[in-house]
Amino acid sequence: MTTESRGPAGHVPLRPLSHATGAATAPAPAPNGHHAGPGTTTMTIARAINSGLRRAMDEDSKVLVMGEDVGRLGGVFRVTDGLQKDFGEDRVIDTPLAESGIIGTAIGLALRGYRPVCEIQFDGFIYPAYDQIVSQLAKMVFRSAGTVRLPVVIRVPFGGGIGAVEHHSESPEGYFAHTAGLRVVSCSTPQDAYWMIRQAVHSDDPVLFFEPKRRYWEKGEVDPDATPPPLHSARVLRTGEQITVAAYGPMVRTVLDAAAAAEPDGTSIEVVDLRSVSPLDLDTLEESVRRTRRLVVVHEAPMFLGAGAEIAARITERCFYHLEAPVLRVGGFHTPYPPSRLEEEYLPDLDRVLDAVDRALAF
Amino acid sequence: MTTESRGPAGHVPLRPLSHATGAATAPAPAPNGHHAGPGTTTMTIARAINSGLRRAMDEDSKVLVMGEDVGRLGGVFRVTDGLQKDFGEDRVIDTPLAESGIIGTAIGLALRGYRPVCEIQFDGFIYPAYDQIVSQLAKMVFRSAGTVRLPVVIRVPFGGGIGAVEHHSESPEGYFAHTAGLRVVSCSTPQDAYWMIRQAVHSDDPVLFFEPKRRYWEKGEVDPDATPPPLHSARVLRTGEQITVAAYGPMVRTVLDAAAAAEPDGTSIEVVDLRSVSPLDLDTLEESVRRTRRLVVVHEAPMFLGAGAEIAARITERCFYHLEAPVLRVGGFHTPYPPSRLEEEYLPDLDRVLDAVDRALAF
Amino acid sequence: MTLATAGSLPAIADPCPIVQLLTPEGQRVDHPDYPFDVDADQLRSWYRDLVLVRRVDAEATALQRQGELGIWASLLGQEAAQIGSARALAPQDYVFPTYREHGVAWCRDVDPVTLLGLFRGVNLGGWDPTEHNFHLYTIVIGAQTLHAAGYAMGVQRDGAVGTGDPDRDTAVIAYFGDGATAQGDVNEAFVFASVFNAPVVFFCQNNHWAISVPNERQTRIPLYRRASGFGFPGVRVDGNDVLAVNAVTRAALDRARRGEGPTFIEAFTYRMGAHTTSDDPTRYRIAAEVEEWKLKDPIARLKVYLARSGMAGEEFFARIDAEADELAARVRRECLAMPDPAPSAMFEHVYHEPHPLVDEERAWFETYHRSFADPATTTAHAEGSLS
Amino acid sequence: MTLATAGSLPAIADPCPIVQLLTPEGQRVDHPDYPFDVDADQLRSWYRDLVLVRRVDAEATALQRQGELGIWASLLGQEAAQIGSARALAPQDYVFPTYREHGVAWCRDVDPVTLLGLFRGVNLGGWDPTEHNFHLYTIVIGAQTLHAAGYAMGVQRDGAVGTGDPDRDTAVIAYFGDGATAQGDVNEAFVFASVFNAPVVFFCQNNHWAISVPNERQTRIPLYRRASGFGFPGVRVDGNDVLAVNAVTRAALDRARRGEGPTFIEAFTYRMGAHTTSDDPTRYRIAAEVEEWKLKDPIARLKVYLARSGMAGEEFFARIDAEADELAARVRRECLAMPDPAPSAMFEHVYHEPHPLVDEERAWFETYHRSFADPATTTAHAEGSLS
Ligand SMILES: Cc1ncc(C[n+]2csc(CCOP(=O)(O)OP(=O)(O)O)c2C)c(N)n1
Ligand SMILES: Cc1ncc(C[n+]2csc(CCOP(=O)(O)OP(=O)(O)O)c2C)c(N)n1
């Protein structure tokens, strides 16, 4: 961990961020089930990100927020609400309407020593910035043999389930996870949202930060003083015996609900919140699957060449003699995101998860 | 197959293009080993694509070629050599230097009834066009509920091994295979190059046509009158008993060489040329793996969330009780493409293929 | 003053030429470059267009408030920019709209109910673009300008420019907003259109806002001047003056049809409502600005002119209002009756040609879906959301 | 005439103002906006720069021909554009080059040998950008212009513009070609730079060709006029006149440092050689054009001027030539001695912070690689290409 603390003295430095190996595979806390500190408050995921950003900006004057409508308006989801008022127009920048421009100038700002946090307004609008992200941002550290740092965070409200029009409900994380040089994470609880956005800002590598937009208003406890697990570690949110179900971002809640619904039937499901799509914390997952001998991976993103495929391939390789069933996937179909009246059918839900669980158990 | 023949009467229409199911899984011809017709000639892959394009343009006046340097120069690899001279500047268009512009205007031309064949000069320069490809081109048929046709072909010389500088050796096909609405293919022989470019032009769906640039100058026979297999069918190029090795594009030759090298040691490798990355012809592959019980997938593209992961996941699901070893992958590492002096180490080669074969056989 | 605005920026509001034929007060004025022969029938029919599209727009906003639409992007204030330009189109001309061109859609005979499908979430467009020569709405800002440039290149290749045959010569028009001018795609469209001299009109509705971001954050000079950097003419027109918009657009389309290449039109107007029904503009703009623009209302000025000049009277206005109400009632009725698509519709038209993965997923889905419908096979899980 | 060029295009070669201080014949001329005090030492040192970078460039071409480099992008003909502009930079200024800025690199003290690493394929840059205030070469056309705009926004935020302190006020310069002006990124850079009034100079070397595509396919008006569409000044300068380029660039950099925002400079020059060593320009351009530009050679005219005005004589020229040969010899020698990177170097610096997948792959690779080196564990396969 090479991040120098640039902020005012006295703030509690974050623990090492990036070691997925050695992650907490021991009895893991239920979401927000950690020992609550005195500063603990209940807030939504949106507010937790806002608080995390605010703290990051307080701690380090080089942290900037930039994007479309992030300033005066505070973002279309109000995630950056109040930041421009408190940190000024030079640190919270309403940019022109050009995503390639946002990321391209963020790279320049990072080269000058800043730590820009860019917002892409919706998942489906990240593509105009694709070259700047996968060919410039992702490769520049490597190209420079480590002489430059690119501490750029790209926040992306992602996923469906909000009844939106096209391009507002996509899950493009796979496009970025396939790209070396990027880190790709997603939070599922307010506490993680608060921790992870700060860890992302502290990272000296570029981080794609996928925010589960349909969960923005779900509430949970946030203890600002608790010590976070590493950014790229998975967490066992619920222990179980018969099968492991892994998910990240918005699908974590769905999977937890499925596990709870299956319990009365006597189906014991272990739930792993992956938290990081790239790198994957395969050690935590492997440890779980060696016990349960079955795995289902759930994401909203299309299955074909999605993260679930990679997990299936690697876990099968690692646990070949332990698996009682092939790793099954529940995910988006090989179609564009459908009109919103069909999204309930399109999106993985509790039933689709349990259907896959049943199929895996039937092997 | 809904392509109307728009060309002059009398040309032999191509057979159905897109049925991957029901593909030729019977004893398949060795590359170019089909019965040679009277018009058969020997040519390079580059020349075969040129000939296929020429024939497509002859047959249908709506077929256009467009891109950077494709006209006067005939393309930096001379794949479009002579086409502007013969078909004029209105059909072979040297565009401004803007990839998004190339694909975006090609979409407009297609909406007006044209069939543009766009060249992206090198793999690493496709990203500025990403939004136009994955959000516009890929989705427009779906968005219009099938009322518009987008017969756009995007030709991409791809892959490494030519000693080039950065951005000239990449394998971005995974980014497009993950996208519904696109078809993604790659040729490995002159005969396939000739057939497949014509089939791609005839397709009413957008096709990403990945050309194995380091194989451009390899020669083989082309019979212009032979009947092609479906565009999206895989082909068994060499039968074997102990293990199946699947590849596409430039890696097919590598895998064939590996199979030949392993034979004296008594290792019998079946080689499948996938030909299509999206859709995948899983039936052909499954049939092979059910016999050999082992599979290695080889591509230059990074393994992490690459096509090999998808194949591993699906074949494992289909052949769970047949597999004697996990599906292993040989592919690019999770690094940007390295400086060319390291590409021999980076790229999968005969030894890396055989190493994976050994590992699979050791299970 | 903050850094971001430091330095010697020329003010965007610099006085600059603007074409106007009808003042906000309803006064007819002349412009040397845009002679305009008033035809009472035409003006009345435009008045009707303006009132009807505003009324449908209001109904759609109401439908959204009542949960019948997921979202609505109101054209309030921009009616003249849309009707004026779209009424300049020939049938063979082709239109590439954004998501706000409900007035243009109206002129291209897309039924307003059909238009609601996208916003209701039952489809992603719902009309056949080729039937109306009106492309699908494009939501990704700016992408459609390249499609327009390409389509226009196709028109050239078809020999459908400069023949002098008014039924043959074809122009293309791309609509986009002030915010869109910052996008790379839009500027690439300017490059392609200008170097190929394509028959396309770039019609920018400068409604002063891109959601919460004011126009000054997209450009520091008046937008119509962008075209001069690419070597084709740009003109600013009073976007709330249906006469001027029509005259300027007609001239630009004619120019395109004659083979003289692209034109940029900046229709200077104002987004009177929220960006969409999801937006709250009080967070970022002051009421006084909106009040000022109310005085420039496109319908009011035409009504005053029609009335004062005796081209229309109370009875006419009342009749149009009644027609508008009837139309709104029909739109509401038919919107509510719009059926949801069949679930497996999402597997249709992903491709034109057969595709094994889509087929496999469709087959899986249909079996899975049926398992909920058939009580004999229903699983025991708590929530059968699909049944 | 084909469709693509139909219509009433203004010819790109329209006479337009161009800043020149030294004619192709070596005649010193004045320009009202760009007074220039000739300093003999400075001119001699520039002459040295020009000759040395041309000589190194020729050596690199030769090295490529002999297989020592994978490719080389020659700057032949563009020396004055590069030296003139780069010698206007202050140490604290920051440069974003393309792949052809070897002359600029020279002025930023990047050793020419270091520069060859990318082209030899032993690294992807090889110098520390922050040490030279000279970013890595960018090959993806246009991408670096946005980095420059962003860097300049950072300079503003550091308060390093408009202080009047010549050691503090900082400008940024982005180099790009004529072809690049068609890219969306470049135009977005113009938008960001202009609306934020960022201290950046956009330095376009119009060398008339983008590989085989002539400038007319990227623009139909002179390129320097692009800036007017975005609201900042553009100027065309004789790119083969080192004095004029220096004067114009100095003025633009000063303007940026004073906080007055961006400037676009079009250095009108010519790519005398092939696009790169992989290219064959005889396929697409006529020799006469090249011959014509030979008469405008940037070095010859300065040499004539220095000689005629008595600022330098034969002995000086001979000394520079000798120095150039020595430098070339060193470049050759050290290029040949450049070691290949260690194979596992490809796993370094993918990330700054630890990454389990990279670590796992590195570990696998090292074991695999060792298996070839160690005869005891060598596999029996025929070709051990990795050993
Ligand atoms: C590429 C892209 N980025 C962001 C958005 C989100 N968005 C939707 S509308 C809008 C503002 C558009 O402003 P303008 O172009 O002026 O059009 P207007 O809405 O004012 O008609 C934004 C940022 C989008 N649709 N597409
Ligand atoms: C985005 C992108 N597309 C295509 C290329 C391939 N390419 C390399 S140089 C070049 C021409 C560049 O022309 P110009 O900008 O005028 O610069 P010059 O080479 O003349 O210096 C092209 C098309 C590229 N490097 N990047």
Ligand SMILES: [Mg+2]
């Ligand atoms: Mg607007």
Ligand SMILES: [Mg+2]
């Ligand atoms: Mg050039």
